[in-house]
Amino acid sequence: MKREEIEKRGEELIKEFSEAIADVKEEVETYYVSELVNVVRIDSEPVQKKDFKDKMLKIAPSVDEEGNIRVEIGKWVG
Amino acid sequence: MEQIKSRKLTAIENTEAALARIKNLNPKINAFIELNEKGALDTAKWIDEKIKQGKKVGKLAGLIVAVKSNINVTGLHITCASKTLEDYVGTFDAAVVQRIKSEDGIIIGMTNMDEFAAGSSGETSAWGPTDNPSALGHIPGGSSSGSAAAVAVGICDLAIGSDTGGSIRNPASHCGIVGLKPTYGLVPRHGLIDLAMSLDQIGPMARDVYGCALLLEVIAGYNPRECTTLKVDLKDFTKKVGADIKGLKIGIAPQYEEVTVDKKIYQKIERAIEILKDLGARVVQVNLPNLKRALPAYYLINYVEFFSATRRFDGRRYGKRIEDVCGEEVLRRILLGSYISQKEYRGKYYHKAIKTRSVIKHETLEAFKQADVLISPTVPKLPHKFGAKLTPFEMYGYDLFTVPTNLSGICAGVVPVGKIDGIPIGLQIQGKPLDELTIFKIMEAYEKSTRELS
Numbered sequence: 001m002k003r004e005e006i007e008k009r010g011e012e013l014i015k016e017f018s019e020a021i022a023d024v025k026e027e028v029e030t031y032y033v034s035e036l037v038n039v040v041r042i043d044s045e046p047v048q049k050k051d052f053k054d055k056m057l058k059i060a061p062s063v064d065e066e067g068n069i070r071v072e073i074g075k076w077v078g
Numbered sequence: 079m080e081q082i083k084s085r086k087l088t089a090i091e092n093t094e095a096a097l098a099r100i101k102n103l104n105p106k107i108n109a110f111i112e113l114n115e116k117g118a119l120d121t122a123k124w125i126d127e128k129i130k131q132g133k134k135v136g137k138l139a140g141l142i143v144a145v146k147s148n149i150n151v152t153g154l155h156i157t158c159a160s161k162t163l164e165d166y167v168g169t170f171d172a173a174v175v176q177r178i179k180s181e182d183g184i185i186i187g188m189t190n191m192d193e194f195a196a197g198s199s200g201e202t203s204a205w206g207p208t209d210n211p212s213a214l215g216h217i218p219g220g221s222s223s224g225s226a227a228a229v230a231v232g233i234c235d236l237a238i239g240s241d242t243g244g245s246i247r248n249p250a251s252h253c254g255i256v257g258l259k260p261t262y263g264l265v266p267r268h269g270l271i272d273l274a275m276s277l278d279q280i281g282p283m284a285r286d287v288y289g290c291a292l293l294l295e296v297i298a299g300y301n302p303r304e305c306t307t308l309k310v311d312l313k314d315f316t317k318k319v320g321a322d323i324k325g326l327k328i329g330i331a332p333q334y335e336e337v338t339v340d341k342k343i344y345q346k347i348e349r350a351i352e353i354l355k356d357l358g359a360r361v362v363q364v365n366l367p368n369l370k371r372a373l374p375a376y377y378l379i380n381y382v383e384f385f386s387a388t389r390r391f392d393g394r395r396y397g398k399r400i401e402d403v404c405g406e407e408v409l410r411r412i413l414l415g416s417y418i419s420q421k422e423y424r425g426k427y428y429h430k431a432i433k434t435r436s437v438i439k440h441e442t443l444e445a446f447k448q449a450d451v452l453i454s455p456t457v458p459k460l461p462h463k464f465g466a467k468l469t470p471f472e473m474y475g476y477d478l479f480t481v482p483t484n485l486s487g488i489c490a491g492v493v494p495v496g497k498i499d500g501i502p503i504g505l506q507i508q509g510k511p512l513d514e515l516t517i518f519k520i521m522e523a524y525e526k527s528t529r530e531l532s
Contacts, residue, residue: 006410010414013414014417021431024437029429029433030432032487059167061397
């Protein structure tokens with residue numbers, strides 16, 4: 001299915017969904033259901049994992065001789 | 079597991095047998111999309127060595143565990159069954175995977191799933207659909223399709239899946255296994271690739287209630303790395319299942335029967351309720367007048383959160399831009415999420431949806447003032463056959479009974495209660511927040527009584 005068709009049919013879907021909840025009178029919004037959210041982490045000293053850089057370089061698209069990651073600017077950028 | 083600990087069966091033997099079964103059955107079922115053959119055998123060897131030396135081993139010693147492909151495991155491909163991430167190899171273990179490994183579980187491989195968990199049928203994977211081993215030719219349900227199918231066909235002992243709107247429970251029902259969506263915050267999400275972060279939970283899948291309780295015991299608990307896990311005392315699930323269910327109040331809403339499409343499903347549920355009554359449970363009527371509003375609210379929220387979560391897949395870090403390579407349903411959710419997120423539509427759609435979420439949550443918690451659990455079918459209709467064309471709305475219809483659990487942040491389990499025309503049917507038991515134990519008790523009581531009957 002083409003993108004335009006998905007968008008067109010999708011908008012109909014959204015319309016149908018919004019009509020089904022249109023008469024809801026509630027004003028309170030629920031983002032997360034957990035009320036005991038631990039909003040801050042405990043600060044501690046950073047730990048450097050020795051193998052982490054190697055693992056990251058392994059999945060990088062391209063790496064030069066000095067271990068720098070080579071990236072290509074996406075076609076949609078700029 | 080007892081056989082492994084008592085050395086009647088070695089962990090290596092269990093692993094080799096699982097690998098042989100996978101090689102034989104996976105080409106037909108397509109439950110796994112990557113195997114961890116060497117890693118699994120190395121772990122098994124290490125566990126056997128520990129047992130031989132009389133050292134203490136973990137709760138999962140030698141058990142074969144499958145992992146859904148949206149949960150990070152070091153060195154394996156975490157693709158979310160999408161071409162977007164086909165080259166991404168996990169650089170760390172998700173918190174749940176660390177816990178499974180520390181309890182000597184053997185990670186056997188990554189399971190198939192609906193692309194980015196955005197599906198209810200198991201058909202949308204870039205690696206092809208998973209078949210339902212319990213009803214061949216029918217969908218296994220989704221999105222944790224491979225995890226459910228692998229457990230059902232016996233090519234692993236346990237599996238983990240993720241559940242945003244029913245993705246553990248729906249395939250558990252269709253494949254005839256036990257699954258549980260934990261209370262939001264009970265199990266760490268660290269290392270799970272988001273579908274909708276305010277709704278996602280990782281949970282256990284197994285052939286029986288004990289296995290499901292055992293795996294939850296291992297993966298549940300506070301994680302200081304994330305802000306939404308709960309600091310709560312862990313329940314000793316496995317020791318407490320088996321207690322009787324006399325006097326427990328089972329809530330039934332008239333809306334459950336009204337919206338069940340295949341009436342034969344509801345007849346199975348009524349029969350299961352009779353069995354629970356015989357075991358001492360009491361039935362009380364509850365009212366859920368907004369049940370039908372849960373589905374539209376859920377999808378509007380899902381679109382927005384998924385759109386936000388996928389903005390990192392812009393091609394720069396993982397090689398491919400998601401919109402260029404993803405399937406139709408993923409593209410639909412991204413486009414609609416983008417549309418709803420626009421300033422002029424946000425209030426009309428998204429804010430209305432999260433207000434409806436408040437209504438669903440209050441209504442559900444209100445029902446728990448009268449009942450200890452709510453009992454319903456897991457899905458309102460039987461799984462379709464491969465090749466059937468469903469509209470998005472028809473596909474979303476599978477989630478009717480499961481999405482209220484996620485919107486309310488509560489827990490729910492699924493246990494098989496029989497078959498219709500050879501297709502398994504699962505009973506859904508929703509529990510109060512952090513009351514997984516009551517769900518396990520009821521599921522175990524049901525499982526035990528029907529095992530005795532058969």
